[in-house]
Amino acid sequence: MVVPWRNRARRAVETRLRDGLRTNGDTRPHYIVCGHDALAYHLVNALGPATVRVTVVLPPGRHPTAPDIAKIRGIRVIRADRVDETTLRAAGLETAAGLALMQQDDVGNIHAALTAHEVAPRVRVVMRMFNTGLGYGVKRLLGDCEVLSDAAMAAPTFVAAALGEVAPTNFHHYGRTLIVAHREDVRPEHVVCGIADTSDPAHMVMLPDPARADLVLAEATGQQPATEVAANRIARARRIRRPLRGFGRALSSFLSRKIGIATAAVLLVAVTFGYLLYRTDGTAHLDPWQAVYTTLLTALNGADVEVDKGVVVQLMQIVLTVAGLALVPLITAAVVDAMVKARLALSAGRLAVPREDHVVVVGLGNVGTRVIRQLHNLGVEVVAIDKVTDPRGAVVAKQLGIPVIVGDAALEETLVEASVGTCRALVVVSTDDVTNLQAALNGRALQPDLRVVLRLFDGDLAQRIRSTFSIFRSHSVSYLAAPAFAAVLRKRQVVATIPVGRHALLVTIVVVAKGSALDGQPVRAADHPRGARVIALLKAGQRPGWSPPPDTLLGPGDELTVVARRAGLSALIKQASPPQVVVPVQPGPDSTSD
Template sequence: MLQGKRFVICGISRLAVRVARALAVLNAEVVVLRRPGDSEAFVRLLPPDTRVLESHADEDIRRLLDAGAAEATCLLALGDDDLDNLRAAVAAHTAAPDLPVVLRTFDPGLADQLEQGLNIRRAYSMSALAAPAFIAAACGDEVLETLRLGDSEVPVCRLAVRAGSPLLGCTPAQVKSRFGCGVLGRAAADASDWRPVLGTGVDAPLAEGESVLVGGPLSHVLRVICRNAGWLRDGKHKRRRAARPAARVPHLRRRTLLPVVAASLSAVLLLSIAVFSHALHLRPVDAIYFVITTATTTGYGDISLKDGPDWLKLFGCVVMLSGGALLGILFSYLAALATAERLDETMGRRAGRMSGHVVLAGLGNLGYRVARLLTEQGMEVVVLEMAANARFAEAVRSLAPVLTGDARLPENLERASVREAAAFLGCTNDDLANIQACLHVRRVNPDATIIARVFDDALAERLTEAFAIDQALSASQCAVGAFVGAATDERALRPLHVGSLELIACRYTVANPLAASDVHEWRARGVRILAFRAHGGTIQPPSDLGDALQTGDEIILCGPADAVQAIMANG
C-alpha cells in the first residue's frame, strides 16, 4: 500500500484517470495539475479525494511547488500533448531536481536521450503498449503486460494452442529456438492449473488446447500469435514484404504556409482594384477588368500604365507577380484534389480484391501502431479514416490501402471488403463510432472477429454480452500497469497473475558479469530471459543469447515472484 505517499499527475486524459484511480486504490495521495482545455468530463471521473489544481504552461514550476512536488514520490506527465508532457518534465526538474518522472510520449526513444538530464525514470508510449493487446485480441488471445527495452516492446501473452498451430508438438526449448520466445507457464485446456515451466515441464511437448504463457521481442511474439491463429499459414497470407524494423517515428506532415500566402496575394489584388480605380480614374468595373488582365499578364492594351507615375508602374509589377503566384497556387490545389480522388479510387480497388484481411477503423496513434505491426507481419490490412489529411495517412498508405470515409457508414465498410475480412478493429478515439461500426460489421460478416476500443469498463463488459462484439478493450487500460509500476517502484516491477501462478516481469541491468551457470540456475527456478540488449545495441530474442551476460547488458526477466525478487535483491 502507498499510504502517505504523494503522486503528482500533470495533464488530464483517459490515461491520467486510469492512473489516478489505480493509485487511489493503493491509498496514495494524488494531486492533478489541470491544463486549460482539459476535458471537464475526465475531471469528473477522477477519484473523489483527488486534489485538482489549475495550471498554465508558464506557471508549471509554481504550481508544482503548490502541489507539494518537493515531497512527492513521483511525477507523472500523462497529458495527450507530448510537448506539454515534456514541459512538465522540465518544470519538475527545476522545481524538484530529485523528483523521478514517468513520461508519456509517442516517441519514448526521444525521452531516453533526456533520461539522465531530466531524471526520467521511464518513458512509455500508450499506443505502443496497447497495440499488441489489440492484435492479440483479434487472434483470440490476450496480452497480459507489455514491457519496453531499448526502442522496442516486449509483450507477455497468454494463448491457446490451436489445431494446426506450428506450436503443436514443440517443447518450450523448441519454441525458444524456433520462434525466439520464452515459455513462462502452461496449463491444461481448462486453464485451471497454471504452473511455471521448470523440471519435467521443459521437455514436455505442447498439446492442442493447452494454454501457454509466452514472451519475447514484439515482432517474435506477434509472429507466434498470428501463426497460432492461422493468419500466416501457408496459402492465404503470404508475406508480401520483408519484415521491417520495429516501428519508428513516421515522417510527419508539415504544416504549409500556402493558405497564408494565398490570402496575402488575394489581399494585394483586392487592394490593387482600389489603387488603380483612384490613380487611373477608372470605374469599379473597369478597375476589376484591368486588375485581372494585369494579374494574368493578358495585356490587351486598352488600359495601360505607360503614362502613369513610376510608383504605379512598380505597383503594377507587384500585381503581375502576385497574380502569377496566386494562379500557381490555385492550379496546384486543383491538381492535388484530382490526385487525392484518383489515389482514393486506386486504394479502393486494392481493398476490393482482398479477402481474409483485417479492416482497421481509425488512424490515430493506436491505429497507426496496429496497422504497422500487422503489415510488418505480412498481414493484409485496409484502413478507414475519416480525415483525408490524417497525421499518419501518408506513412501507412505505402503499406496498406487507406480509404477516406466514416467507418459507421455501411457503404464505406463495403469499400473495405468487410464481408471478406477475417477481423475488424474499431480503433478511433470515439467510443460510440467504434461500437456503431462494429455492429454494422457483425450484421454483414458474422464470422469476423470484432474488437472495439471502448474506454468505459462497464460498457465494455456489456458490449461483449449483448452485441456479440468479441472483445472491447481500452488503450489506457492496457497501458496503466506500466505507468503505475514505474511510478511506485524505481525498478518498475510488473506483477502478473495467471490463475494461481504469481509472476513478476521487469527490466534488469547486469551490474556484474554473469556466468553461464548463473543463467542456468535462473532457468532451473523458472526465470526466463525474454529479450536482451548488449551494450546499448538492438534488442535480441532469447534464442540469440550466449552463455554469459556482461556488465551493462540489459535484459527483460520474467518468472516466479520469489525467484525474480531474489535476483533483484542480489543486484
C-alpha cells in the same frame, strides 16, 4: 509586537498550507499525476491511493470520455490551466517521489518535464509520449526520466486479437526468452507459470491454480511468436486461395463497362473475320493459331492491297482493317481510363481494387498507427479508414503503401468501399465509442462471421457489449497500459506487460527489504492466489533460479521476478517494503493564535 520566532513559524505554516504538505507525519511516498483522461484515471487507481499519497493536477474542464478522477477517494486535486512552475510547486513537487505527465500533447509534456527538472532535479519523471524518439532525446537530458507510450503497449493486443490469438507477448529475461502460449502448444517442462484460464472467454480467470491454466508463460525453444505464426497462416491462405480471382477483380474494376464492351466487340469481329479470311485463302495453308496470329498483326499493322483476290476476301480485308483502326484507340482508352480511375480512387479515398483476406483498421490515431505498422511488419494486408483527410497516421500509411479511405466508418457504404465483406478482421480503434460500436455492428451485418476487435473507452459499455455480443473483442488502451506506468513511476523494474483480454499482467522485479514482512519468510509467502506468482529468484552472488522451491527462505536484497495483477503487486510490494515509521507531529508555538 510579534516575536520573531513566531513570525518565522507562521511563515512556515503558511508555506506548508500553500504547498499542500499537510502530512501529519505521513511517510508514504507522494506522487503527482498531471492529466484528466482515462489513462490518468486508471494510473491513479493503479498507484493505490490507500498506500501512497497522490496529487492530481486537472484542467478546469472534464475530459469527455474519461471517468471523473476527482471522485477517487484519498487523493488531492489541484485545478490549473497549465502545468507550469507555480502549479508544480503548489502540488509539492520538491518533496514528491515521482511526477507522471499523462497529457496527450507531446510538446506540452516535454515542457512540463523540463520545468519539473528545474524545480526538483532529482524527482522521477514519467512521460507519456507518442513520438518516443523525441521523448528518448529529452530523457537523456533529464536523468531520472522514463518515456512510455500507451499506444505502443496496447497495439500488440489489438494485433493479436485481429489474428485470432489470445496474447502477443514474448520477452527476454535472465538469459531466457519467454512467450505466452497455449498449454497444448508447448512441452510441460518448458512451462514457467500459468497465466490464465480462458475456457470461458466472458469470465477469464487470471493466475489460477496452475493445473487449470490453459494459457501459460513458457520458455521459447525456437518457435515463432504466436502473432507471426498467425500472420504466416494468413499469407499462405491468401496465396493458395484462387490466385487468379484477384487479377480478374482488378481487371474488371479498371475497365469501364462501355469501353469493355466496345473492345470485346471489336476484338470478336477482328478475330472472326481474320480467321475466316485466312482459312478461306487457299494459298495460305495456315493452322488455326497461325490464322489468329496473322489476323491480329494484320489488324494492328494494316493489310496490303491485293486486287487479284476475290470479292469476298477483299471485303473481309476491308472489315479487318477497319476493326484494326478501332482496336488501337480502344486499347489506349482502356489503359488511360484505368490509370485515371486508379488516381481518382486514391485521391477520393476509395480502393482502386477490391481486397480480400485483409484487415481493416478504423482510426489512424496513436493506437491505429501502431496497429497498421505491426500488421504490415507481419506481412498482413491492411486497409485503413479515417474520417479526417490528414490523420496522425497518414504519413506512416503512405510510407507503407497502405490505402487510406477517407470517410465515416459508422456508415455502411464506407465499410463497403474498404471491402469489409471479404476482410479477415475489422479492428475499430477510433476515439469515439458511438462510431466504434456502429462500425462494428455494420461490419457484422456485411459479414456475419467477421472477427471484430473493438476499442471502447466506457468500461461499463464494454462490459455490456461483451455480455451481449460475445463475438466482439473489446479492449481499453488506458486500462492495459496503466499498471506499467504505475510500476515505472514507483521505480519498479517492469520486465514485460502481458495483456490477456481486458486484463493486464505485469512481469516485474520486487526486491526484499531488510526488516520487511518477507524478510526470513519462505517463497510461498510471496505467492498470492490470483494476485501474484513468483517465477524466478535471484540471490546475491548466485545464478537466478527459475521456479524456486516454495520452502526457499528469503533474505534482504533478494530479487523476486513475479507475474502479478495490480492488486496482487501492491500487496507484494507492501510485504517487501521496510516497515513505515510514523512520526507524530508535536504541537509547536505556532499552534495557538497571537
